[in-house]
Amino acid sequence: MQDTKQSGCMSRRKALKVLGTAGAVGALAQPAMAAEQVKAMDPVAEFFQSHFRDMTTEEKLETVARFERKYSKKFEKDVKVSAKDAIPGVKFVYMLDIGRCIGCKKCVYGCVEENNQSRPSDNSSQIQYIRVVKQEGDEPLDLDKADHYYEDDMVPQRPGTYIPIQCQQCDHPPCAQACPVQATWKDKGDGVVQIDYNWCIGCRFCMAACPYQARRFNWGEPHLPADDMNPDTHYLGNRPRMKGVVEKCHFCMQRTREGLYPACHEVCPTGVRKFGNILDPNSEVRQVMDRYKVFRLKEDLGTEPSFFYYSSTK
Amino acid sequence: MVRTSVMFLLVLLFAVAPMASAEEITYRDREIDPLTEECLDCHDGMTNTERRTLEDMHDEKVLKHGDGRIWCHDCHNADNGNMLLSTDERPVTWEKSDELCGKCHARIQEDFVLGIHTKWLGGWDKPKVSYQCVGCHNPHDPKFAQIKAEPVPLKNSGLRPNRFKKKEHKGESNAGH
Numbered sequence: 283m284q285d286t287k288q289s290g291c292m293s294r295r296k297a298l299k300v301l302g303t304a305g306a307v308g309a310l311a312q313p314a315m316a317a318e319q320v321k322a323m324d325p326v327a328e329f330f331q332s333h334f335r336d337m338t339t340e341e342k343l344e345t346v347a348r349f350e351r352k353y354s355k356k357f358e359k360d361v362k363v364s365a366k367d368a369i370p371g372v373k374f375v376y377m378l379d380i381g382r383c384i385g386c387k388k389c390v391y392g393c394v395e396e397n398n399q400s401r402p403s404d405n406s407s408q409i410q411y412i413r414v415v416k417q418e419g420d421e422p423l424d425l426d427k428a429d430h431y432y433e434d435d436m437v438p439q440r441p442g443t444y445i446p447i448q449c450q451q452c453d454h455p456p457c458a459q460a461c462p463v464q465a466t467w468k469d470k471g472d473g474v475v476q477i478d479y480n481w482c483i484g485c486r487f488c489m490a491a492c493p494y495q496a497r498r499f500n501w502g503e504p505h506l507p508a509d510d511m512n513p514d515t516h517y518l519g520n521r522p523r524m525k526g527v528v529e530k531c532h533f534c535m536q537r538t539r540e541g542l543y544p545a546c547h548e549v550c551p552t553g554v555r556k557f558g559n560i561l562d563p564n565s566e567v568r569q570v571m572d573r574y575k576v577f578r579l580k581e582d583l584g585t586e587p588s589f590f591y592y593s594s595t596k
Numbered sequence: 597m598v599r600t601s602v603m604f605l606l607v608l609l610f611a612v613a614p615m616a617s618a619e620e621i622t623y624r625d626r627e628i629d630p631l632t633e634e635c636l637d638c639h640d641g642m643t644n645t646e647r648r649t650l651e652d653m654h655d656e657k658v659l660k661h662g663d664g665r666i667w668c669h670d671c672h673n674a675d676n677g678n679m680l681l682s683t684d685e686r687p688v689t690w691e692k693s694d695e696l697c698g699k700c701h702a703r704i705q706e707d708f709v710l711g712i713h714t715k716w717l718g719g720w721d722k723p724k725v726s727y728q729c730v731g732c733h734n735p736h737d738p739k740f741a742q743i744k745a746e747p748v749p750l751k752n753s754g755l756r757p758n759r760f761k762k763k764e765h766k767g768e769s770n771a772g773h
Contacts, residue, residue: 369721387746408750431749436742541721551743553715553732565720566711573710594707 324348334478334518335467346517353515353522357508364516366539368471374533375588377556377570378446381595384552385437385444387414392549393448396534397520398512400504409498411531412448412546425579448546449496449531450579450587451475457488457497466528473588474533476518484526493580494587497530533557560588621724623691623731639677645669660737662700671696671735690730697729 331337331345342365353361390412394401402408415428420441428445438444451468455475458467465481466488468474489497503525515521516536523529534544538557542548547555558565567590570576574592581587638653647667650657659666673679679687682695698705707713708729715732717725729735 384743385745386743390749391746402750410749413749431751433748434745437745438742538720540719542719543716547716550715553713556712556716558720566716569710570712573707573712594712 321351324352328352328480331480333464333481335464342517349517349521353513356522357511357513359508359511359513361511361513361515363521364514364536364539365518366516366535368469368474369539369541370471371561372472372559373561373588374451374472374474374538375558375560375567375571375590376451376533377567377576377590377592379554379556379594380443380445380591381593382552382554383414383444383446385414385416385432385434385439385442386551388549388551389446389546389555390414392545393531393534395510396512396537396545397531398504398506398515398522399498399529400500400502400506400523401510403505406502406505407498407500409500409504409529411496411498411529412446413495414444414446417443417445445591446546447494447496447579448589449475449533450494450585450589451531451533453586453588454584456491456493456583456585460487460491462487472533472535472539474535475530476532476535477527477529478518479521479523479527479529482527484528486528488528493583493585497528499528500525621726623726623728635672635677639674645674658737660739661735670699691728693729693735697735 327348332341334342334345337345346363346365349363350361353363390410393399393411394409397411399409399411400406413430415425415430416432416434417423417428418441421427423443423445425445434442451473452475453468453473455466455468458464458475461467462485463481463483465479465483466475466477469476484499486497486499489495489499500523504523506522511522512520514536516532516539519532519535534542534546538544543557547557556566556570558567560567560571562568570592571590574594576590576592578587578590654668659668669681671680673681673687676687679689680693680696682688682692683699686695688695694705694708704713711724711726714726717727733740
């Protein structure tokens, strides 16, 4: 009796095994079906995906492929989503010469085009990562008196100082400390403060914590026309965002992790922007640091920004 | 064509240059009018070095550099028309024009050589590409013209449809980003 029972038990297990194997074989035998099933499960998989930092390499690749499918369908073009890690031995630093900045705001709009920000429409905000402020006259720098909405048609209008401000990529980022779900964190390699948009809960604590007003919130569904969408994206960088998440400058990681300059650097007509690896003694940022007196904004807060300002004219 | 448009853009702008490192730097040259490319065709041992107002030739050149204190042969080599004149009176080619600009703008030339006074092209981890001084600055009329600024950012866009549409932004403070 006992034997029979045991054998029965075994046979049930065997039967399950056989069924499972048959299922797997069936799935392999019909790859097209499987791909469609996987596609159909994409929204579910996106809902249940884990934090980007907790993912294994395979999970990252799978996630990135899923988003490529999603965006390619939505924007009707071949969208690439990268998950490239920081290049080892590199720490990004930005240098900006405020003595020569002419305040043309080309960096602002170059950034918008590169990073797929929301364009203004009736139901969506205009999102810009870079704020260019103008201080009238020759007085010492005082950000409280600087005007974000200056209306100079032809620039530069001297005397006047123009100061572009974007995410300062702090070494002690208050935004990352404020985030209750650790959706934003500083990369230990190149030092970019990045966001997993799918993990962000939209509480905006980071925006309150940031002393540089560098973070932007998607109050509505972002308005991004398919024609204007930049298909070269990074998962933590410029992939299209959704309603209710925070975003900010990430030093164009989809470009800089490939060795290119950020879009604001590329588009600047004056050459006041310097970008590079501060650990490389031959880099231009290192030359600036050696030769000029550099300063950072709100240094007394101890945020240790990676964004430096200097003036080569005074 | 592309090169011409890029040049035009950059001529509006600032400076150009290299770096004090062992790495290879590619310099891009200024677009030179093909008619004047071969200076030697005319200036072969028959250059009049007398300081005067140009009437017959080159009268289209506006020489505003240095408020008129500078004369052609302060920069152009009278003995070799195809060359420029360096700080220490050596003939230099157009690709090394910084060696002559440093005659007056020594500090800026130093910045140029260090790679600070320039707009870098290419990438931070790619081969270095830069323009020479005259790639961006017009040496005969070096002052940059003002350029048109991009639009002012909108206030409170997208928050409430149409509510702010008809209001004038003028005169408001900059409070509330």
